[in-house]
Amino acid sequence: MLVRFWGVRGSLPAPPQPSQIRSKISAILERLTPADIESPASRERFLSSLPPWLFGTVGGNTPCVTVDLDTDNSPQCLIFDAGSGIRELGNAVSRENPRPTQYRLFFSHVHWDHIQGFPFFGPAYDPSVTIDFYSPHNNIENSLQGQMTSPYFPVHMDSMGCKKNFHFMDDRVILDGVTVSSKKMNHPGDSYSFMVDDGKRRFIYATDTELSTEDFLKNEENTRFFKDADLIVIDCQYTLGEAIEKYNWGHSPFSLAVDFAANWGIKHMVLFHHDPAYNDRKLYNILQSARWYTERMNISGIKLTLATEGLEIRL
Ligand SMILES: [Zn+2]
Numbered sequence: 001m002l003v004r005f006w007g008v009r010g011s012l013p014a015p016p017q018p019s020q021i022r023s024k025i026s027a028i029l030e031r032l033t034p035a036d037i038e039s040p041a042s043r044e045r046f047l048s049s050l051p052p053w054l055f056g057t058v059g060g061n062t063p064c065v066t067v068d069l070d071t072d073n074s075p076q077c078l079i080f081d082a083g084s085g086i087r088e089l090g091n092a093v094s095r096e097n098p099r100p101t102q103y104r105l106f107f108s109h110v111h112w113d114h115i116q117g118f119p120f121f122g123p124a125y126d127p128s129v130t131i132d133f134y135s136p137h138n139n140i141e142n143s144l145q146g147q148m149t150s151p152y153f154p155v156h157m158d159s160m161g162c163k164k165n166f167h168f169m170d171d172r173v174i175l176d177g178v179t180v181s182s183k184k185m186n187h188p189g190d191s192y193s194f195m196v197d198d199g200k201r202r203f204i205y206a207t208d209t210e211l212s213t214e215d216f217l218k219n220e221e222n223t224r225f226f227k228d229a230d231l232i233v234i235d236c237q238y239t240l241g242e243a244i245e246k247y248n249w250g251h252s253p254f255s256l257a258v259d260f261a262a263n264w265g266i267k268h269m270v271l272f273h274h275d276p277a278y279n280d281r282k283l284y285n286i287l288q289s290a291r292w293y294t295e296r297m298n299i300s301g302i303k304l305t306l307a308t309e310g311l312e313i314r315l
């Protein structure tokens with residue numbers, strides 16, 4: 001399966017500010033020497049030697065992650081959450097030929113940063129497209145309609161021409177031999193994690209959760225869901241200090257997420273749902289701190305990656 005990231009920011013879209021762009025350009029020019037621009041090859045070498053927080057950005061869109069499944073039948077794309085990143089997904093599929101006509105959209109919960117992109121998802125306006133919606137929350141249709149109602153939005157959801165099927169999701173759903181399971185997490189109003197199991201690999205999408213001792217318990221439910229997963233995308237919104245200040249806000253510090261992944265023998269952890277107030281430099285510092293933490297705590301066998309827009313991970 002192929003996991004792709006279209007929106008990685010939590011709470012609110014956070015596009016880079018002009019002053020941040022200016023200071024990136026200024027820092028790059030400071031590092032530049034005449035030899036670096038002698039030829040196209042030397043220029044490319046120079047650019048690829050720059051740290052990622054200078055030559056690029058984590059991205060400002062709110063959560064949207066897709067999983068492309070390598071099934072025997074037609075290709076399948078599962079979408080997790082419709083934050084503002086789903087607009088980029090819609091733009092990308094509009095360039096495909098032929099365009100996909102079926103989408104399966106899973107909602108962790110209906111906080112605004114997880115639904116706000118849906119009115120801008122181009123394929124939803126195409127009558128040849130079918131979207132199946134899944135969530136353990138039973139109010140998805142109402143919530144999506146509610147944000148597309150006057151005076152908040154000029155277009156009603158009924159004007160989106162696609163065929164829409166809403167499914168209440170219990171513990172699990174099996175789609176063409178692939179199992180997607182859900183698990184309630186600790187978050188105001190409840191958020192649900194999803195685990196995708198294609199029989200070969202297991203992927204977990206665990207956004208918007210304030211990890212607690214319950215999540216570390218080696219009971220049957222936790223073990224079945226988390227143990228030995230190949231990849232987890234997990235809420236790492238805060239530094240430890242900020243998580244203490246924002247206790248009960250429903251999000252986790254990166255160090256606790258590392259402890260959690262180590263507790264369950266998870267092989268690869270992606271830090272996700274970045275705080276909108278954190279700039280690129282701070283987010284890469286957090287990744288560095290998380291790696292430092294695994295070394296100091298003698299935690300081995302976990303790969304750590306920072307979620308960025310455009311990131312793709314093949315399992
Ligand atoms: Zn969120």
Ligand SMILES: [Zn+2]
Binds near residue numbers: 109250
């Ligand atoms: Zn939330």
